Amino acid sequence: MKIEYYTDSKKDKNEDIYGYTSHGAFVLDGASSLVKTNFSPGGNDVHWMVNWWKRYLENSLDHLDKTIIEILQEGVKTFRKDFGKFTDLETLSVLEQVSAGIAVVRKKEAIFECFVLGDVEITVEDKDGQVDIVTDSTIKILDLQVINMISQSENRENRIVYKGFTAEELDILKKNRMKMNQKDGYSILATSVEAINKGIYKTYPLHHLKRCLLSTDGINPLDNYYMREDLLDEMHKRGVKDLIDELRDHEKEDLKKKKVKRLKTHDDATAVLLEFRTHLS
Secondary structure (H helix, E strand, O other), X not given: OEEEEEEEOOOOOOOEEEEEOOOEEEEEEEOOOOOOOOOOOOOOHHHHHHHXXXXXXXXXXXXXXXXXXXXXXXXXXXXXXXXXXXXXXHHOOHHHOOOEEEEEEEEXXXXXXXXXXXXXXXXXXXXOOOEEEEOOOHHHHHHHHHHHHHHHOOOHHHHEEEXXXXXXXXXXXXXXXXXXXXXXXXXXXXXXOHHXXXXXXXXXXXXXXXXXEEEOHHHHHHHHOOOHHHHXXXXXXXXXXXXXXXXXXXXXXXXXXXXXXXXXXXXXXXXXXXXXXXXXX
């Protein structure tokens, strides 16, 4: 199996991260804080969180005697203890909690396992050219109201109050964030062990797969320029980095987010491309 990866951020600290092991790979997309809080060393709790999970998964994902869900549930318990050294988790509001979308894939005998929690994506292409995208669209739907506000608003740059958002936009984002790991909301990797059970788990016959792409939602604007199967072809020919560089060029041409509707002008973007040679590779 061939693997290629790239991550890019316009911020000082990338809140995306990727990793891989002998049997698997993963990406995490940290959710930017909507309030000015910080408890961990380094000045950015989300950055600290995704790096913690990178270390944990690199050490745990190849334990094939455990399911992916079991590994993640044990991870949440350990994460709670480690992050709990900085603050009392029970006192934190939802807006103060750190969270991240996560996508995990793993080879286990003749099976290729996929797990998604949040709006990250796993794109699986089989040898017949059929493409399946594994993701949870709940957050995308919640974000759509704000995205539409941004694309329709004039002179909003003069009304920015925090992290590139106006007060009105921020109010809706905070209202939606309060739905994190709630019954009427969305499920995400945070401090809830129970939320792991809400992830999407699918398996595919390993011998029938051609390619797999793990990606954070920062690359989704490329969907305005490529069908997903064409995007995989371009990544195969030109490399993952070249496509993310192209994405940045498109963003520069659309700074006001009018052509491609999105929350951020330059979101963190991460992609991991797996290409299968034979079922034994």
